[in-house]
Amino acid sequence: MTETITRPDVTPTTTDGDHDRFAHYVRKKDILRANVEGVPVIALCGKVWIPNRDPSKYPVCPTCKEIKAKLFGKS
Numbered sequence: 001m002t003e004t005i006t007r008p009d010v011t012p013t014t015t016d017g018d019h020d021r022f023a024h025y026v027r028k029k030d031i032l033r034a035n036v037e038g039v040p041v042i043a044l045c046g047k048v049w050i051p052n053r054d055p056s057k058y059p060v061c062p063t064c065k066e067i068k069a070k071l072f073g074k075s
């Protein structure tokens with residue numbers, strides 16, 4: 001379970017809504033797996049949770065944004 005991210009194959013998603021209401025970046029295949037198997041996803045910032053909300057109404061997690069910019073470039 002030490003897969004590295006090699007391309008911007010991430011998409012913002014959200015927390016379960018109880019604490020920090022941000023949209024976090026998560027690998028798409030992790031989200032697909034979460035949807036199919038009901039397992040938690042791991043955001044770029046390290047947050048782990050089971051996604052179940054529409055991310056479009058939340059601001060993007062600043063930590064995820066920073067990490068994504070470092071990994072994939074700013075544009």
Ligand SMILES: [Zn+2]
Nearest residue numbers: 024045061064
């Ligand atoms: Zn995050």
